[in-house]
Amino acid sequence: MQHAAEIALIKGDGIGVDVSDAAMAVVDAAMQKTGAGSLAIREISAGAGYYQETGNDIEPDGEAAAGRCDAIFLGAIGLPSIRATDGTEISPHLRLREIYQLYAGIRPVKAYPNAPQRLADPRAAGIDFIVLRESTEGLFYSASVHNRSEIIGDDEVRDTLRITRATTEKLHDFGFKLARKRKQRGSSGTLTCVDKANVFHSMAFFRKIYDEVAAKHSDINTGYSYVDAQALDLIRRPWDFDVLVMENMFGDILSDLAGGLVGGMGMAACAEIGDSHGLFQPAHGSAPDIMGKDLANPLAAILSGALMLDYLHEKGASEKLADAARLIERGVEAGFAQNRIRPCEFSGDMGTKAVTAEVIAQVNAI
Numbered sequence: 464m465q466h467a468a469e470i471a472l473i474k475g476d477g478i479g480v481d482v483s484d485a486a487m488a489v490v491d492a493a494m495q496k497t498g499a500g501s502l503a504i505r506e507i508s509a510g511a512g513y514y515q516e517t518g519n520d521i522e523p524d525g526e527a528a529a530g531r532c533d534a535i536f537l538g539a540i541g542l543p544s545i546r547a548t549d550g551t552e553i554s555p556h557l558r559l560r561e562i563y564q565l566y567a568g569i570r571p572v573k574a575y576p577n578a579p580q581r582l583a584d585p586r587a588a589g590i591d592f593i594v595l596r597e598s599t600e601g602l603f604y605s606a607s608v609h610n611r612s613e614i615i616g617d618d619e620v621r622d623t624l625r626i627t628r629a630t631t632e633k634l635h636d637f638g639f640k641l642a643r644k645r646k647q648r649g650s651s652g653t654l655t656c657v658d659k660a661n662v663f664h665s666m667a668f669f670r671k672i673y674d675e676v677a678a679k680h681s682d683i684n685t686g687y688s689y690v691d692a693q694a695l696d697l698i699r700r701p702w703d704f705d706v707l708v709m710e711n712m713f714g715d716i717l718s719d720l721a722g723g724l725v726g727g728m729g730m731a732a733c734a735e736i737g738d739s740h741g742l743f744q745p746a747h748g749s750a751p752d753i754m755g756k757d758l759a760n761p762l763a764a765i766l767s768g769a770l771m772l773d774y775l776h777e778k779g780a781s782e783k784l785a786d787a788a789r790l791i792e793r794g795v796e797a798g799f800a801q802n803r804i805r806p807c808e809f810s811g812d813m814g815t816k817a818v819t820a821e822v823i824a825q826v827n828a829i
């Protein structure tokens with residue numbers, strides 16, 4: 464049978480397994496509904512559990528096998544109780560990000576009816592924006608996994624924030640195109656550059672490249688914000704934003720803050736996209752405290768599955784995959800609106816399986 468696309472599936476550890484199964488079931492139901500056929504799944508063993516069994520964090524040739532597929536879907540990797548000999552947590556995911564240069568980290572932030580809203584202002588119901596986080600350089604250039612910190616005895620440690628023209632041009636171009644796609648669906652069509660250009664040369668460079676790239680996208684509104692002011696505005700008026708582009712560390716912090724505005728980690732979908740590869744995963748970890756208890760909220764993974772279907776369509780797969788993505792988004796929205804999605808994560812009565820079944824029922828009912 465001809466498949467619509469081939470996916471590398473890394474379920475990983477803890478609730479990563481449960482939410483991957485949930486996402487694949489919903490993706491399959493939506494694809495059946497639109498007549499898109501089905502995905503071929505190449506499952507790849509990786510993670511802390513796999514490391515404990517074998518001494519390796521991913522199966523032999525696993526990175527290359529993942530790279531040969533049309534997209535990578537990852538549940539969650541890492542368990543605090545299982546660590547490499549140097550004490551670090553198991554994280555082949557960071558290697559995949561590095562190997563395939565997945566520079567564009569997309570974190571959608573959207574308020575759903577009846578899901579927790581942390582702001583009293585009724586306009587919070589209209590929160591719908593994206594944090595676009597550069598994911599290969601910035602301050603994470605020095606992250607411990609890369610071993611690039613300058614350690615001067617026991618007296619001083621220096622971490623470098625790196626901004627390159629090559630990556631930043633691609634990032635901003637990606638941001639403007641993303642804002643255009645959202646504009647076509649009714650958003651304001653605005654890409655806001657979040658930086659600290661008033662203090663750092665690296666950030667002034669980031670903004671300068673933003674301006675250069677903006678000149679090629681005159682149909683999209685531009686905006687500027689210093690990261691400290693942006694943190695304030697994400698609490699004061701988050702409903703005013705569309706796409707926010709920023710370096711790695713700023714994105715790490717603001718995307719968690721933003722996720723908190725609309726619920727919790729169980730709603731935080733994520734895509735990491737490079738020139739030729741895309742990886743999709745819920746932004747949360749393996750949550751060992753709730754693993755194996757049917758308590759995990761699978762919606763972050765399910766919504767990441769929708770992002771993956773859009774990506775596959777953009778890479779050349781049938782339009783029906785994009786239709787399937789819209790079905791999933793509408794199914795989640797309708798389930799919340801009817802108060803039929805009540806995840807345990809938000810003190811509701813529905814575990815992983817029940818939420819998944821409800822989203823599938825909604826998809827089939829549309």
Ligand code: ATP
Binds near residue numbers: 478729747750751752
């Ligand atoms: P990592 O460092 O791997 O990102 P973490 O230690 O920051 O992971 P997570 O595993 O993301 O933590 O989760 C933190 C807590 O949030 C969990 O212990 C769990 O209680 C809760 N949590 C995370 N994801 C979910 C989910 N999908 N559903 C319900 N609760 C969740």
